[in-house]
Amino acid sequence: MTGKTQPSQMTVDVLVVGSGAAGFTAAIVSKKAGLEVLLVEKEDVLGGTTAFSGGVLWIPGNRHSKTLGPDSREAARSYIQAEAGNHFNAARVDAFLDTGPELVEFLERETEVEFYPMPYPDYHQDYPGASTIRSIGTKDYNPSRLGKMRTRLRRGLTQQDFLGLAVGSNVEMRALMTAGRSLSGFLFVIRKFGKVICDVLRYGRPEPVVRGRALIARLMRTAMDLDLPMWLSSPVWELVRKDGRVVGAVVQHEGRRVLVLVRRGVVLASGGFPHDGERTEKLYPHRAAGRTHIPMAPPGNTGDGARLAESAGGSVDTDVVQPAAWMPVSLIPGRTGPRANWQHIVDRQKPGFIAVTPDARRFTNESQPYHHFVPALVHACARMQDTYCYLIADHAAVRKYGMGFMKPAPIPGGHHVRSGYILRGDTLADLARQAGLDPAELVRTVERFNAHARQGNDPDFHRGANAYDQSQGDPDHKPNPNLAPLETGPYYAVKVFPGDIGTFSGIRVDADARALDGNGDPIPGLYAAGNDCLNVVSGGYAGAGGTLGPGMTYAYLAARHLASGAAVVA
Secondary structure, three states, rough: OOOOOOOOEEEEEEEEOOOOHHHHHHHHHHHOOOOEEEEEOOOOOOOOHHEEEEEEEEOOOOOOOOHHOOOHHHHHHHHHHHHHOOOOOHHHHHHHHHHHHHHHHHHHOOOOOOEEEOOOOOOOOOOOOOOOEEEEOOOOOHHHHHHHHHHEEOOOOHHOOOOOEEOOHHHHHHHHHOOOOOOHHOOOOOHHHHHHHHHHHOOOOOOOOHHHHHHHHHHHHHHHOOOEEEEEEEEEEEEEEEEOOEEEEEEEEEEEEEEEEEEEEEEEEOOOOOOOOHHHHHOOOOHHHHOOOOOOOOOOOOOOOHHHHHHOOOOOOOOOOOEEEEEEEEOOOOOOHHHHHEEEOOOOOOOOEEEEOOOOOOOOOOOOOOHHHHHHHHHHOOOOOOOOOOEEEEEHHHHHOOOEEEEEOOOOOOOHHHHHOOOOEOOHHHHHHHHHHOHHHHHHHHHHHHHOOOOOOOOOOOOOOOOHHHHHOOOOOOOOOOOOOOOOEEEEEEEEEEEEEEOEEEOOOOOEEEEEEEEOOEEEEEEHHHEEEOOOOOOOOOOOOOHHHHHHHHHHHHHHHOOOOHHHHH
């Protein structure tokens, strides 16, 4: 232990570090099994990265997916094996496939959590075993159910809302985007704004509890009903070991250091290391080259779990397909922290948009999953001074779909141009000069794209050729929901950088979520889950919810093992 004063002391069965969905899952499952549990969170709010997320879980074989169509465990296993490639870990994958559906049933039976089926294509539709039914979404939640603890629920990424209006699914997003041109979309917005007005009257501000924030709120309510202690502003300074076993941790709480001893074990679920500059510089090629990178996770996700595990003899596995869950991001002027960042998960896939690197050339299929868009950008910019692209669209596309933080018509967007967030040019050549691109090259790029887009095809990058692409496009646009020529000025551009929504590289664990030492043996008393834990697809991104689904399943596995006799201290 460190420090000059002897800390006070307490003993519990299980100490959980982190308050994202994985941390709450480990704590609640352990508590339901009759164990004494303490959950600690270093920040002053609960929710971790989950509160910023879509609240979607990728769980093959779950009971909701079965209502949408057939699937099989064998197909899901083949798909994961294709995603993971040489990094495939059969034991861990089998544990996930066997236990994931059980996790869903437990949460809906034993907690406040409620899911709904969400037809959403897996991210690699050309892989064997790919499906369109493995993701489930979290139902919205009433913030009044949290009482005074509502103020301890992490705010979501409010830049994704409009005047307090937040949407909870892709279906709602489509309705919102059509509000200016369809009666059903307009009525949807009116209903949503009614909820916003009620929130303002009751709480003094909009209080949307949707997506990942709804998942955390539901888990919080369950923890409250179980009288599960939750310590905020309580970082873990170090793990305590005895005879090779983790027997507790030193926690900073209310201005003093508390020695928390454990009878069963410690679960690390502190959110990975997206804000650990030293570690990400070693793992992200563009960061290693001194290029721009924008993490989307909460600033407290600085790799505490990784460092704690390493101090106890564990290790972080960096031999993965990709070290992080990538996301293309633009920066909103005048804002700081996570709320300054815009995730480009809606606009770039739509008809009338293209993306070009600083050489004014297209470099990839703009409609592919965000996780694959970023590596393509990094590769294309490897010999350039920085890593970024410009997302470019014409006037018709921007009015219809918006661009980044700028909303579609009839919402005014001139202030985004004045702030410099959006560039606007009467012609492509004018836009290119503002962006520092070669005007002639940009015109050639767009002319080539337009010639094929008018026919609904993309011979260069095959955009719109699979079910995932098409699901992200405009179903009313024919013949290809992802393609339309850019031909109606003025033209617009937004600068997009590589970012991430969390790390996939993580603490090595076995099929019971036990942290492993350098010899591959379990470290008694130490577990890891969520983004602290090595991703079960080994850095592949299977589909929507590919972080929360496996991360929560491994939290469930950890708690189940902790509740068994195998975890009892002799």
